[in-house]
Amino acid sequence: MIEKKQVVQQEERAVIVGLIHKEQSSERQVQEYLDELVFLAETAGATTVKRFTQKLSHPDRATFVGKGKLEEIKDFITGRNINLVIFDDELTGSQIANIEKVLNVKVIDRSDLILDIFARRARTAQAKVQVELAQYQYILPRLKGMWSHLERQGGGIGSRGPGETEIETDRRIIKDKISLLRKRLAEIDKQSLTQRKDRGEYIRVALVGYTNVGKSTIMNLLSKSEVFAENKLFATLDTTTRKVVFDQTAFLLSDTVGFIRKLPHHLVESFKSTLDEVRESDILLHVVDVSHPQYEDQVEVVNRTLQELKAFDKPSIMIFNKMDLYEQQTFDKWLADDIKQDILNQLKENWETRTQGNCVFISALERKNIDELRQTIMDKVITLYRERYPYKSEYFY
Ligand SMILES: Nc1nc2c(ncn2[C@@H]2O[C@H](COP(=O)(O)OP(=O)(O)OP(=O)(O)O)[C@@H](O)[C@H]2O)c(=O)[nH]1
Ligand SMILES: [Mg+2]
Numbered sequence: 001m002i003e004k005k006q007v008v009q010q011e012e013r014a015v016i017v018g019l020i021h022k023e024q025s026s027e028r029q030v031q032e033y034l035d036e037l038v039f040l041a042e043t044a045g046a047t048t049v050k051r052f053t054q055k056l057s058h059p060d061r062a063t064f065v066g067k068g069k070l071e072e073i074k075d076f077i078t079g080r081n082i083n084l085v086i087f088d089d090e091l092t093g094s095q096i097a098n099i100e101k102v103l104n105v106k107v108i109d110r111s112d113l114i115l116d117i118f119a120r121r122a123r124t125a126q127a128k129v130q131v132e133l134a135q136y137q138y139i140l141p142r143l144k145g146m147w148s149h150l151e152r153q154g155g156g157i158g159s160r161g162p163g164e165t166e167i168e169t170d171r172r173i174i175k176d177k178i179s180l181l182r183k184r185l186a187e188i189d190k191q192s193l194t195q196r197k198d199r200g201e202y203i204r205v206a207l208v209g210y211t212n213v214g215k216s217t218i219m220n221l222l223s224k225s226e227v228f229a230e231n232k233l234f235a236t237l238d239t240t241t242r243k244v245v246f247d248q249t250a251f252l253l254s255d256t257v258g259f260i261r262k263l264p265h266h267l268v269e270s271f272k273s274t275l276d277e278v279r280e281s282d283i284l285l286h287v288v289d290v291s292h293p294q295y296e297d298q299v300e301v302v303n304r305t306l307q308e309l310k311a312f313d314k315p316s317i318m319i320f321n322k323m324d325l326y327e328q329q330t331f332d333k334w335l336a337d338d339i340k341q342d343i344l345n346q347l348k349e350n351w352e353t354r355t356q357g358n359c360v361f362i363s364a365l366e367r368k369n370i371d372e373l374r375q376t377i378m379d380k381v382i383t384l385y386r387e388r389y390p391y392k393s394e395y396f397y
Pocket of ligand 1: 211236323365
């Protein structure tokens with residue numbers, strides 16, 4: 001039976017490949033996607049040695065990129081000790097098999113990489129089952145490609161490929177595995193639903209946002225808990241919930257898994273129950289890394305994902321984090337203070353208009369403007385408590 005694989009080994013050397021096509025039409029945009037792919041590869045333990053792009057109106061059905069580009073990649077990797085080629089878009093099983101035949105190294109795509117990182121990071125039973133389910137769902141239509149991985153590891157070039165019967169047997173085994181995992185997940189979900197119901201009348205606030213923006217750092221600041229935070233993508237996979245008390249008012253604060261563009265569809269599916277915390281929360285704190293060059297795109301990706309989860313229409317506050325880095329990157333040392341202030345004011349006014357005043361600018365790392373953040377959250381929380389329990393004056397502390 002085909003094994004669920006750890007796709008990236010430590011210290012692998014990779015080249016990455018992106019396509020410039022109709023939906024991602026500019027070289028700049030594709031380079032930004034590739035920057036993120038490099039970061040993903042690094043998070044999984046691989047070093048990116050070179051990137052390739054190609055302009056095509058649509059991906060080649062057999063080999064994703066054109067034959068000429070494939071030869072160019074082959075020429076580059078020959079003799080350079082490269083063991084991995086990562087494509088920025090999802091490949092089909094036969095594309096993987098065809099490309100591997102030419103390049104003779106392991107070929108994976110962005111979804112594969114994200115699933116791999118998720119698999120390593122999963123800690124709780126729920127996260128483990130969710131990732132495993134997503135992995136098998138991803139493998140199922142790509143069995144042919146997966147077999148070619150094995151073939152390469154086993155016999156090397158020229159060894160005979162698997163027969164259709166072998167693939168068919170695997171397909172059946174994987175389908176059984178998927179239905180078993182679904183059942184197990186349903187049981188876990190039942191337990192966590194009961195846990196969530198036990199939380200009673202507290203207002204529930206969820207930190208959401210793109211990956212690596214500082215959600216866990218803010219969670220730690222506000223709740224004095226120790227949630228794992230680091231400069232890697234998807235440091236947090238499981239939802240952590242803490243009771244937070246400010247000025248005699250208590251609420252529940254949850255830290256959640258980060259979003260990313262081109263998140264594999266099956267992963268969102270499988271993580272639906274983890275993301276119930278987001279769906280069932282009363283207030284969203286949408287954290288943004290304002291120092292990131294593509295932070296506006298990231299905001300879009302998060303909003304779209306929230307819409308998919310049917311969690312978009314909730315009272316929310318946008319937290320523009322990493323202002324320290326933003327200032328460091330934006331301000332020339334010689335810039336006059338009043339000009340700096342103008343630039344900051346412009347940024348703030350712009351977002352204040354767009355969010356109707358529901359935004360705060362902070363540095364979680366340097367603890368700047370945290371009092372204002374607390375106050376803004378409290379105001380929203382208290383407003384909701386008052387709506388819900390008009391005759392009470394103290395709220396569940
Ligand atoms: N410069 C700077 N770095 C920050 C700030 N806040 C967080 N960071 C850093 O950003 C990185 C990511 O922070 P996390 O809190 O793990 O981010 P996250 O959103 O929880 O990330 P995931 O769980 O991976 O989605 C860490 O290295 C933090 O130290 C800030 O205000 N300024
Ligand atoms: Mg986190």
